[in-house]
Amino acid sequence: MTGYDVVIIGGAIVGSSVAYFLRREGFSGSIALIERDPNFTHAATTLSCASIRQQFSIPENIRLSQFTLALFRRLQDExxxxxxxxxxxxxxxxLAGEQGLPILQQNHAAQTGEGADILLENPEELQKRFAWLSTEGITAGAYGRSGEGWFDAHALLMLFRKALRTMNVDLIAADVVSVEREGSRVTGVTLDDGRKLAAGTLVNAAGPNAGNVAAMAGIPLPVEPRKRSVFVFEAREHFAYMPLLVDPSGVYVRPEGAMYITGGAEDYGADGPADPTDFEPDWALFEDVIWPTLAHRIPAFEAIKPGRAWAGHYDYNTLDQNAVIGPHPEVANFLFANGFSGHGLQQAPAVGKALAELVVHGAYRSIDCSTFGYERVAEGRAFRELNVI
Structure with missing residues (x-):
């Protein structure tokens, strides 16, 4: 049996960030980073909409994304x-209608309180700023003038993976089929090729599969895969400076080169967990919900040409759509980095840094993630993020 000081299950952006920042924090022990999909064909990281925002309702979520934004600004130094x-x-x-206005205002206050550059504008101001926008049914809109946008998720992941190859981290292509536990400690994992790895600390960074990984250790975790479809289309009009627009219905749209991408409006309350092997886009959702919504909100999109599409899975936290971060209160060497519910890509570097500090120094230093701890899961106490897209 091979032994490691830290075993990380899940080698996409969350797991890779944990491994990277462990080394950056001076951790000298052995690290294994296990990934069952080494080409990341079905990874939530590479199938995401790849965006970053500060428009959350909870200050801690804003801080996590601000850490990643700061990383983006010093990317070449890093x-x-x-x-x-x-x-x-x-x-x-x-955008918000009359019913959503109080929440939008509350969120805006939290965001500006954290220093985010977000404007809250009325319909007249929005129409003046974005002439292509129909403000019918809109009471206000929150617009991020800076510090928000989108990026190449695969490129970000590859920066971390390339760096790890120089950091004495064992990158293992395998699936974890069991987690061994003795009382209040996990002791190791078994891989699908029969290998057994002993673990001093185990980090669950398994994305949509995180609930299953926790269950292997006898730990309940309310995280399951939920499918999200993304559609590409062409339009006669090209609004090059369009932000990522989110309609009150949940439908979003943004430019992608000369094209646009869109999605949203899935009914998670009714869907239940997704089939983890289902990566077929939901074209009925596009035809029946998304396209009519786009045409209503942006009249120029009444005539569009649909293109390709893809589907991926969120690691959806059914308790409160918020991340679970940090150690289990009773199984202290089992660490969570799970349940981001769609904002894991933008928060992964911050969470990697936080968990690395916890392992190396015994406490959070840069960002206090204790509010995301597992204790609320054990108590059934929701810590709800209101701005889930």
Whole structure:
């Protein structure tokens, strides 16, 4: 049996960030990073909409994304000359009707309280700023003038993975089929090729599979896969400076080169967990919900040409759509980095840094993630993020 000081299950952006920042914090012990999909064909990281925002309702979520934004701004200092993730800092525009206005105002107060550059504008101001926008049924919109946008998720992941190859981290292509536990400690894992790895600390960074990984250790975790479809389309009009727009219905749209991408409006309350092997886009959702919504909100999109589409899975936290971060209160060497419910890509570097500090120093230093701890899961106490897209 091979032994490691830290075993990380899940080698996409969350797990890779944990391994990277462990080394950056001076951790000298052995690290194994296990990934069952080494080409990341079905990874939530690479199938995401790849965006970053500060428009959350909870200050701690805003801080996590601000850490990643700061990383984006010093990317070449961190990863070397030429490092680029094609960050398009064009903002988010989140719209609200009359019912959603109090929440939008409350969220805006939290965001500006954390120093985010977010404007709250009325319909007349929005129409003046975005002439292509129909403000019918809109009471206000929150627009991020800076610090928000989208980027190349695969490029970001590859920066971390390339760095790890120089950091004495064992990158293992395998699936974990069991987690061994003795009383209040996990002791190791068994891989699908029969290998057994002993673990001093085990980090669950398994994305949509995180609930299953926790269950292997006898730990309940309310995280399950939920499918999200993303659609590409062409339009006669090209609004190059369009932000990522989120309609009150949940439908979003943003430019993608000369094209646009769109999605949203899935009914998670009714869907239940997704089939983890189902990566077929939901074209009925596009035809029946998304396209009519786009045409209503942006009249120029009444006539569009649909293109390709893809589907991926969120690691959806059914308790409160918020991350679970940190150690289990009774199984202290089992660490969570799970349940981000769609905002894991943008928060992964911050969470990697936080968990690395916890392992190396015994406490959070940069960002206090204790509010995301497992204790609330054990108590059934929701810590709800209101701005889930």
């Amino acid at each position: 990863f070397g000359t030429g490092s680029d993730i094609a960050f398009h800092e064009k903002g988010y525009l989140i």
